[in-house]
Amino acid sequence: MQKLLNRVQAANSLLCVGLDPVGDDAQVARRLGEVVDQTSEYAAAFKPNLAFFLSRENGVQLLRETVQRVPEGIPVILDGKFGDIANTADHYARFAYDIIGADGVTVNPYMGDDAIVPFARPGKLVFALAKTSNKPAHSLQDVALTRGGSLSDCAATIARKLDEAHGGIGLVVGATNAEAVARMRALCPEQWFLVPGVGAQGGDLAATLRAGLRPDGSGLLINTSRALWQAEDAAAAARELVEQMHQLRPMAV
Numbered sequence: 001m002q003k004l005l006n007r008v009q010a011a012n013s014l015l016c017v018g019l020d021p022v023g024d025d026a027q028v029a030r031r032l033g034e035v036v037d038q039t040s041e042y043a044a045a046f047k048p049n050l051a052f053f054l055s056r057e058n059g060v061q062l063l064r065e066t067v068q069r070v071p072e073g074i075p076v077i078l079d080g081k082f083g084d085i086a087n088t089a090d091h092y093a094r095f096a097y098d099i100i101g102a103d104g105v106t107v108n109p110y111m112g113d114d115a116i117v118p119f120a121r122p123g124k125l126v127f128a129l130a131k132t133s134n135k136p137a138h139s140l141q142d143v144a145l146t147r148g149g150s151l152s153d154c155a156a157t158i159a160r161k162l163d164e165a166h167g168g169i170g171l172v173v174g175a176t177n178a179e180a181v182a183r184m185r186a187l188c189p190e191q192w193f194l195v196p197g198v199g200a201q202g203g204d205l206a207a208t209l210r211a212g213l214r215p216d217g218s219g220l221l222i223n224t225s226r227a228l229w230q231a232e233d234a235a236a237a238a239r240e241l242v243e244q245m246h247q248l249r250p251m252a253v
């Protein structure tokens with residue numbers, strides 16, 4: 001997580017700029033450039049969502065070009081929510097890191113440890129879905145296990161153990177449920193959380209920071225996607241979010 005920590009400190013920001021491009025080809029190419037260029041100053045990381053690129057002709061090429069446009073030193077997390085047996089996961093990892101040039105990925109831990117380990121390369125960031133931001137997530141993730149705790153607790157614990165073994169493994173925890181953020185933080189006191197749900201999904205930034213920041217005032221990457229894509233002035237919207245975070249954080253990182 002060193003590249004991420006360096007960037008968080010250099011930008012004094014916990015903002016992850018989500019890239020979920022919509023529009024016709026010309027609009028998307030123009031807007032992607034604008035959003036990346038205008039928000040870079042404030043971005044601790046960028047998170048392109050793979051689905052929004054795969055749904056376009058030449059989407060993989062567009063994704064590569066977008067990643068290349070991100071200034072050196074700012075991590076790019078490819079949100080692919082990858083999850084498959086290790087042999088297949090290895091190919092997803094090659095795609096994300098070697099073809100696209102991403103610094104990190106999101107993974108779905110439902111298939112177990114071996115679905116995650118192929119992504120755990122030195123210097124790479126892996127965020128495992130633990131407690132997601134969508135409301136119906138509770139139907140699976142809150143299921144109580146006979147051995148105690150819930151399925152999301154189990155995902156968090158798997159991620160923590162893998163982080164202890166390999167390094168570079170964090171969690172995805174939605175900003176739409178501050179109680180769940182606090183629970184995940186109790187289970188994983190040290191790890192980085194990638195936190196989507198602020199903006200279009202209505203997550204409460206203040207409650208999320210209170211629930212999830214580590215004592216060092218860090219450990220959260222707060223993602224927002226549509227709110228920046230749709231903003232008239234993406235730079236101003238990103239700056240405003242970062243300023244709100246400064247006001248709400250107990251201390252600078």
Ligand SMILES: O=c1ccn([C@@H]2O[C@H](COP(=O)(O)O)[C@@H](O)[C@H]2O)c(=O)[nH]1
Pocket residue numbers: 018020049079131132133134172173174196197198199200201223224225226227
């Ligand atoms: O639990 C999750 C995991 C991933 N996402 C992704 O984050 C962004 C959120 O976009 P907004 O426009 O800010 O709502 C999007 O790419 C999701 O697929 C998530 O929302 N929740």
